[in-house]
Each structure stands twice: as structure tokens, then as C-alpha cells.
Amino acid sequence: MTSHTSSPELKKRFILMTWTGIIAAAGFYLFLHHQPYSYKDTGVPTQTEISPRLEKLFAKTKAVCFGRYVLDVPEEAQLILGYQEIPAKIITHEDAAGKEKELINAFRKATLIRRPEVEFTSVVEGPVQNSMLLRYFGSPYLKSVGSEGIRSFVRAGNHVFEFGWGSGDEESADQIIKKSADIARNLRARDNSEVPKGPGVCIDSGFIAETTGNFQEIFSAGVHFPSHPDISFSVMSNKNASTDGPNGVGIIARHEAAMRDQGVVFPIDSELVRLRIGKHIVNGWNGEEVLLRHNGKDGAMIHEFMWEAIGKTGDLRHPASVDINLDTGVAANTKYATKSSLTDDEAVALWDKLLSSLRFRN
Structure with missing residues (x-):
């Protein structure tokens, strides 16, 4: 005697098989796209091993200063001082x-x-x-x-x-x-090239000795790497910025909102990959970061890394706003213009190395 399964039961089996396939596909996708960039409980990410190519780049380093900050960069790097206000x-x-x-x-x-x-x-x-x-x-x-x-x-x-x-x-x-x-x-x-020892601010071709911290201070700077001209690293701080309302919303929340508005779903969207997202403490600044890889056409892959700390308006050592960015694939000051010269591992390792060296100068 032949057994016939009812139509509702067939429908349930079909739905179950469909979802099983989706889950399996998502799991396989996650396996293929898993990134080994984890965080410690302290909010400081595990350092990614630096490649021989970057080891060579950082074989000789120098300190550069802008505003009240100092940063260690490769000997070949060129500091480009931007907007300065005090x-x-x-x-x-x-x-x-x-x-x-x-x-x-x-x-x-x-x-x-x-x-x-x-x-x-x-x-x-x-x-x-x-x-x-x-x-x-x-x-x-x-x-x-x-x-x-x-x-x-x-x-x-x-x-x-x-x-x-x-x-x-x-x-x-x-x-x-x-x-x-x-x-x-x-x-x-x-x-x-001089990094002064006393308290004050470094400006383009000058230094202002200043101990009170009573002035408004806005400083920005970028780093250019001649051997990797597609890499752009920049920092901007604003001591007296407002942290009220939208200005007090962290970069992770803003990123999540922007992705929702654009209909981006991770990890399904193959054009955009989050390499790392979370809190990242940089020398006492409680910041957050979002590290993205964009997969363009014809294998043109670029990186867009963002870090931000929201401090206290008027606080000299914890400015209201500090923004740091690293982009690869830049040409003629235009983002997404060329393929990244770095792999994911190299981009994350460079990012961690630069961020870990940024500090208050005195």
C-alpha cells in the first residue's frame, strides 16, 4: 500500500530544507570570510603579525609631531600638516x-x-x-x-x-x-622634523609654547608613504567640539545606522566586508573602530579604516573629538581610485602599529 504525504507536511519539509540550505550557505560564507582580528578583554585588539614587507618599511622609524601629539612613522614617511587652529x-x-x-x-x-x-x-x-x-x-x-x-x-x-x-x-x-x-x-x-620637549603645540614650521590649555585647538595631519602611495593615514582632533546630541553618538552606532539605511547586510553583501568592529583603546583614549574592506570590480580591493574617540569638550588630554582614518587604494587624493597595495593582514597590522604609537606629546 502506497503512503501519500499530505500537502501541508510537504510544505513544512520544503521550508525546513530551504532554511537548512540557507544556514549551511551562510556558515560556509562565514568560514570563507572569517577574519582572525580579535579583541582582548581590555579593549585593545590582538596585534596582527607584521609581514616581512612592512618589517622592512619600519626598519627605521622617526617621531613626528602635530598639535600636542606625536606619532612614530617609517623613516621614509612624509608628514603633511593640515588645518591648525589655536x-x-x-x-x-x-x-x-x-x-x-x-x-x-x-x-x-x-x-x-x-x-x-x-x-x-x-x-x-x-x-x-x-x-x-x-x-x-x-x-x-x-x-x-x-x-x-x-x-x-x-x-x-x-x-x-x-x-x-x-x-x-x-x-x-x-x-x-x-x-x-x-x-x-x-x-x-x-x-x-623637530619634536620639541616642552609643553605646547606643533604647527607647520613652528611651535607655540603653551601650558594653560585655555585656547580652542583644532589640528589635523596626514602621513604619506612614498613606497606605498595609495595609503593615506590622517588624524584630526578638536578640543572644544560639542558632544551634545548627534555629536555624542559613537562611530559604531553611526556605521550600523548607515549600513541599515543602505540595505547592507553582513556578511551576505559580498562588496563590503567588516574586518573588525569594536572598542579600541589608544593610549588612554576610549575609542571605537570600524575596519572595512571594499571589494570593487575586477578585483580592485581597498580598505577603509575608521577610529574615533568622543571625549569631553574643553579637555586638553581627552579632546571632544579625535578622528583617525586609514585608506588604501587612494590616488590623486581620490578614494577608491586604485587597488590596495596591502593585503588585509598588512592593512590591519599597519593600522595597529600606527595607532599604538600615537600619544600625547607631553
């Missing part, structure tokens, strides 16, 4: 000593092209030797309320350093001049 943006004019008046006139012309309503009122010797002050009103309205712009041009060594900001409800013109004088008095020229 307490206003500082522009370095290399080998421009003696050309202060020319720089002032250039600033005037460029400003009037953008804002013809600006009224320049005076150019005077600054309160500190080798400094000049340019004073102006940004508009008739600002003049009516007494909000004055004050720009300093300070000669130090062979260079001229330019910075300035405007008075208002928080600071009077006299207070700005006093703060500008403090900066000018403590500013000296510096070869960018």
Missing part, C-alpha cells in the same frame, strides 16, 4: 620673513574681492616684537556694533605666521590683542 586658524608663510607688508596687502585685496564692504582702519606694530596688526570692520553693521577684526602677522625665524579673529560679545578688541600677543610671544620657528 585659537584661530594659523597660516604659515614659509620663507616670507620681511614680507609682512606684502602679506597684509595680499590679505586686503583678497578680502575686498569677496567682501567689498569691508573697511580696513589701520596697520600698526604689534605689542610683541616682529609682529604687525591689521585692524578692520567686516561690514557697516559690524562697525555700528563695534565688532572689529584683528589680524596678526608674526615673524619668527624665516617665516611669517598669520592668524586673527573678531571681537564681539565674548571678547573685546583689547582682549583679542592680548591673546594674540600671548601667542606671538610664545611662537618660534621649527623645522618640521
